[in-house]
Amino acid sequence: MAYMLGLAVFFLVCEYAAQKKWVPKFLKDIRAGQLILRSLLSLIGLAVLGMVVKAAIPLVILATIYLATVISNKYLVIFSAMERGKKE
Secondary structure (H helix, E strand, C coil): HHHHHHHHHHHHHHHHHHHHCCCCHHCCCHHHHHHHHHHHHHHHHHHHHHHHHCCCHHHHHHHHHHHHHHHHHHHHHHHHHHHCCCCC
């Protein structure tokens, strides 16, 4: 139960950070397709690193939550701009 609470808090912190645009530059200033590709490559890299240090599952779970939040925020910004008639 404590793990689920910790993941929920981590999700809320990630959502707040994405809304405030506290995202690394290599994830912020790129197109949505490239963001998804870099996120996938990051998850693969973290899985390999996690297997080396014997912590693959927690690393991949936390990275997935963070990267999914960044991707969803990117699409939220794009679709909000499209609704206002602007092209992102």
